[in-house]
Amino acid sequence: MLIWPKFDAIPTVGPSGPIVSYIGAVRYLFDAPRMLQEGYGKFKGRAFKIAKIDTWMVVVSGSKLIDEVRDAPDDVLSRSEAVNDIIAIEYTLGPNIHTNKYHIPIVRSHLTRSLTSIFPEVNDEVLTTIGEIIAPKGDEWIALPALDTVMRVVCRASNRVFVGVPVCRDPDYCDANVKFAIDVMASAVFLNMFPKFMRPIVGNMLTLVPRTVHRIEKHLRPLIEERLHKMEEYGNEWSDRPNDMLQWFLEDADGEERTITNWTKRMMVVNFAAIHTSSNSFTLALFHLAANPAQYLQPMREEIEGIIREEGWSKASMQKMRKLDSFLRESQRHTGLDAITMTRKAVKPFTFSDGTKVPLGTHIACAALATHLDEDNYTSADVFDGFRFANMREGDGESIKHLFVSTTTDYIPFGYGRHACPGRFFAAAELKAMMAHLVLNYDVKLEDEGVRPKDLWMSASRSPNRAAKVMFRKRQL
Template sequence: MAHPFNLVETPLSLTYGIVFAALILLYVAKISSFKQRCLDRIPTIGGPSYPVFSYIGAFRFVRGAKALVQQGYSRYRGGVFKIARPDRWLVVVTGSKLMEEFRTAPDDVLSFVEATNDTLAISYTLGPNIRENEYHIGIIRGQLTRNLGYAFDGMHDEVVAAFGDEIRPQGNEWVAVPALDAMSVVVCRASNRAFVGLPLCRKREYVDLCIGFTIDVALGAFIINMFPTFLRPLVGSILTRVPKAIKKGVEHLGPVIEDRIEKMQENGKDWAQKPKDMITWLIEEAQGEERSVRNWALRILTVNFAAIHTSSTSFTHALFHLAANPQFIQPLREEVEDIVNKEGWSRASLQKMRRIDSFLKESMRYNGMGCLSMTRKALKPFTFSDGTVIPPGVYVNAAQTATHHDEEYYADPDVFDGLRFAEEEGQNMKHHLISTANDYVPFGHGKHACPGRFFAANTMKTMLAHLVLTYDVKMENEGVRPPDRWFGPASGPNATAKVLFRKRQL
C-alpha cells in the first residue's frame, strides 16, 4: 500500500490535483494577505479593524452612518478612511484632489457597474439580462434626453392632472396630504407619460405596480445581500416579490407592446404617428432574446425603478423645505408667472426658471439621498497619489453629505438657501441642477453621472413650477421641517409626514 505522502507511488492525476490545490491555496492566501495589508494602512472610523471586533464599527454604521462619515471627513479631510459594514469594508474618499483621481479611474479598475450590480443584487432581483445588457441606459442617455422638448407638453399635462387628482382642497380650506405618497404618484404618472403614454400612465393599478416595484427591488436586494453568496440564487427565487411584479407588468404592458409591434409592422419604420416613447425605443433597439414581451416589460419596470425613487424622494425633500420656509414661495411664483405669461409653457421656458432650478439644487445639496455617493468596486489594485492602495474587492465612495456641508465649498453650508444658485441668465452652467462637480455629487460625477438627470430635472422643475402657481403650502407644524429617516448610509424624507395644501390665495 502506498504511503499517503509518497508522490512517487501516488497516481499522476492525483499528484497534479494536490499540486494545483496547493497553488490555489497559496494564491488565495497571498491575495488575502495583500488585501489585509492594504486595508491595515487605511485609518478606520467607528471601531476596531481587527477581525470579529470590526463588527462593533459595522453596528455603529447601521445606527449612525452619517455621523461616522462626518467624523472621518473632519479627521482625515483630503485623504481616505474606512468604515466597516457587516459584509464588507467601505473606503471613503475626501478632498478635491483625490476625488478627481477617483472619478477618472478606469472602469476596469474601479467599477461603477459591478458596485451597482452587487448593491442591488441585480442578478437575482432584476435578472441576468439586465446585469449583462444595459441597452436601456443608452436609450435614456440618447433618445429620451434628445426628445425632452417633444415630450414636454405631455409631461406638463400629466403633472397638472396628477396634482389635481392627488390634492383636492375645497374652497379656501387647507387639506393635509401624505407628501411622499402623493409625490411618488405624480412623479410616476409624469414619467410614464413619456415611457408608455396615455391611457396606461393614469391607470391606478399600473401606477401602484411601478411604485411597488421600486420597493420590491430595494427590499429584495437588502434581503438577498444578508445571505452568503452560494445561497443568493435560492433566496432570490423564494423570498422576493420581484417575479410576481414582473408577471403583473406583463399583464399591463403586454397588450400595449403587442399593439405597438403590430402597428410598426403595418406602417413601416418611420410612420407619421409613431409614438416617441420608451416602448418604441426599446422595440427598435432590442436584439436577440431581448425581443420578448416579458423582457420589454421588465425594462420598463427597471427604468421606472431608476426614475421614481430618486425623483420622488428628491422632490419631497424640496416640498418639505418649501412648506417649512414659505418666504421662498413668492419669489419662485413671481419668476414662473413672469416667464409663462411671456412665453407659455415649454421646455425652453422651463430652462429659464433659474430660481426654480436653484431651489431644487439647494434641496439636493442640503439633503441628498444619503451620506455616500459614487460607489465603485475595486476590480484591480488602485493607488491614489498619496500612496493609499485600494485592493480588489473593496468598495470606494465619495462623502456626499459631508462634502455638501463643507464651508470650503459653500458659504453657510448648514443654512438652507433656496436661491443660492439662482445666477443671472448666461452664468456658468456649474450652477445648474443637472451639473455635477467634485463638490456636488447627488447625481454622481464623471462619466457615470446619472444619465437620467436631464429627464429627472425636467420632471421636478415642471412639478415645482406648477405647484407654486397653483397652491399655498405649509407644514402641519408650521415652520418645522420633519426630520429625515436614516438607515445606514441611506436617507429619505419622512414617509408619514403631511404637508398642508390649499388653493392659491390671490
C-alpha cells in the first residue's frame, strides 16, 4: 500500500504504514461501521482515510465537503469508475454495462415520467403477489422468511413494469433474477478481497453472468422477437405499443446493443438494482414495524384508510401518506443500507477547499451512517422514530424537504446531486404500495416479540438477517 507524501497528511483510522496498512484493510472488511464512526467522531467536517486492499479511501463529512464531492466533474471524481471497482462490473454484470450505460437515462426519464400511468399496474401486482404469498387462514399466525418474501414481491412488482404480464409472474424468471441479485453482491464482496492484479484470474472463474443470461434469455427471447416484429410491421402506428422498460430499451439501444442477449443483460442489470436495494431497504423497515406494531400500525392504518377512501389507489394518493412516507425515510436514516455513500474514484488528482489533496486512483466517499446518527443533525439520532419526518414536515416550507425521496447533505442514503439514485422515485412508489397493503390487511410481529433481528454487515454494507422471520395474520377487525 503506497503512501504519497501529500496523501500522508490526511489522518488515518487504523494502521497507516506501508505493510501494516493491510491490517487496517482487513479490519475494514469486518468492522467498517465502527471504523467510520471513529473517524467521523475525531475528524467531523474534515477528511480522514481508511486502507482498502489495493487503494486508500478518503472519507469526508459536513455540508461543505459533501457539496464539493457532489459538484466535482465526472472527469475528475468518477462515480462510474468507483462503482466498477466496488462491484467488479466486468465480471458480475458484464463489460458492456460499464462502457455503455444507456439504461440510466431511461430509468431517470422514461420510468420517472411514467410513474402516474404505471402505478396502477405496480399496485395491482403488489396486491396480487402479497395475497398469494402471505396467506394465513382465519386468525392464525404464519411465520415467513422476511427477506425472501419481500424479494419475491419486489421482483414481481418491478417486472410488471419492466416486462409485463405474464413474464413477470413466471416463477423461473423471477427466481433467476432474485438469485442473480444475490450472486452479484456475493461475487463483488469475494472479488474485493483480492488486489486488482488478481481479479482477472479470479473473475474469469465466475460463471454467474453467462449462466444466468441463458436462463433469463429463454423467457425474454419470444417476447423480444414478437415486439421487434410489430415494431417493423407497424412502426409509429403500433397503437398497442407497451409502455414498459423492455420497450424503452428496444427503442433506444444502438449498434451492438441491439441483440437479444444484450437486451437480456440490460434487463438483468435493472433487476439487480431494483431487487437488491428495494428488498433490503423494505425488509429493514418491516423489521422496525414488526418490532413495534402497537406504536405504528394503527396510526398508519388510519391515515391510509382515510386517503384511500377519498382518492383511491394512485401515485398521488401515496404522496399524501405522510406517516407512511416518514416511516420509510426514517428507516433509511436510522438503518440505511450503507455506512458510506456517494463513492467516487479520483481519475485526476483532486483538492478540497480545505487543502486536502487526494491523489489519482483514490476512492472518496461521504460518511452516511455517522451523518444520519449525528445529534447535531437529528434529535435523539440513535432512536428510531417512525414519524420523525412527518412531524418535521409540519413546519412552514418543510413539506417537500423531508419527503422520502428528497436528498440533502444530512440525508444521503440515495446519494445527493446529479448522481442521486435515478430509480428512487419508482422505488418509493413501489415500497409505499407494499407497506400500505401490509398495514391495511395484516397484523405483524416478530417471533421474538419486540426484539428486532440483528442486521448483518460486510464491510460498509448492511443487509437484513436472511434467516429472520416475520409473523403475519389477517388483520383482526
